[in-house]
Amino acid sequence: MGVVGYRGLTLGALVAVILLVSFLLTYSRPGVGPAFFGGRTIEAEMGYIVRIGGWGIVVDGLRVGKYLRPASCCSLIIYRAGSGSMIVLAELxxxxxxxxxxEIIKLDDFKLxxxxxxxxxxIYPCMLTPVPVMNLSGGVVEEAIEYRELPTDLAIASGESVKGHVLFEIPSDEEPRRLIFRVNERIVVSVNLS
Incomplete structure (x- = not known):
C-alpha cells in the first residue's frame, strides 16, 4: 500500500468541499432536491386532496381581511395587519x-x-400589531377573522383529520396565487389558489 501524495489529498478535500457546498445550496431552497434523495414536487388545486403515503392534505380555502382574532383567546385580543397590508389565512x-x-406528518416552510x-x-399572530382594547369597536370585532393555528405536534386517529390555518401578511394590492410547503422535509406541495 502506497502513501497518498499531497496532491491526491488536496484534490480529495477539494472534491469534498464542492460536494458539501452543492448539497447545501440544493437543500437551502424550497422545492429543490435531487431524485436520489426522493425529493419531488406535487402540483395540486385548492379543494383537492393531495395523498402522500397514508396521509391526505387539503387546502380548503383562503380568507382575507384586516383583523385577526385567535380562537384560543377571548374576543378582546385582536391583531391587525400593518398599514397597506392584509391578512391571508390558508385553511388546511x-x-x-x-x-x-x-403522529401528524411534518408540514413546514410555508410560502405564499x-x-x-x-x-x-x-407568520404568527404575535408578529402582527395588537389592537388596543379601547379601540375595539363593534365593527372591528365583527370584521376580525377567526384564526386556529394548524396543529403540528399531535397524533391523529385512523380516518380522522385536523384543520387549522397558516397565516400570512401581504401588501393589500397583491393577489395570492399559490401556497407552497414541504411535507416531511422531502416533498414539496404547490397548490394553485386561483
Whole structure:
C-alpha cells in the first residue's frame, strides 16, 4: 500500500468541499432536491386532496381581511395587519388514511406566492400589531377573522383529520396565487389558489 501524495489529498478535500457546498445550496431552497434523495414536487388545486403515503392534505380555502382574532383567546385580543397590508389565512386539513393512530406528518416552510411573483413567509399572530382594547369597536370585532393555528405536534386517529390555518401578511394590492410547503422535509406541495 502506497502513501497518498499531497496532491491526491488536496484534490480529495477539494472534491469534498464542492460536494458539501452543492448539497447545501440544493437543500437551502424550497422545492429543490435531487431524485436520489426522493425529493419531488406535487402540483395540486385548492379543494383537492393531495395523498402522500397514508396521509391526505387539503387546502380548503383562503380568507382575507384586516383583523385577526385567535380562537384560543377571548374576543378582546385582536391583531391587525400593518398599514397597506392584509391578512391571508390558508385553511388546511390533514387526514389520516392509515388504519392506526399516527403522529401528524411534518408540514413546514410555508410560502405564499402572489400574482406578481413575490413570495411571503408564514407568520404568527404575535408578529402582527395588537389592537388596543379601547379601540375595539363593534365593527372591528365583527370584521376580525377567526384564526386556529394548524396543529403540528399531535397524533391523529385512523380516518380522522385536523384543520387549522397558516397565516400570512401581504401588501393589500397583491393577489395570492399559490401556497407552497414541504411535507416531511422531502416533498414539496404547490397548490394553485386561483
Amino acid at each position: 386539513e390533514v387526514i389520516n388514511f392509515e388504519s392506526e393512530v399516527k 406566492l402572489t400574482a406578481r411573483g413575490r413570495s411571503y413567509e408564514r
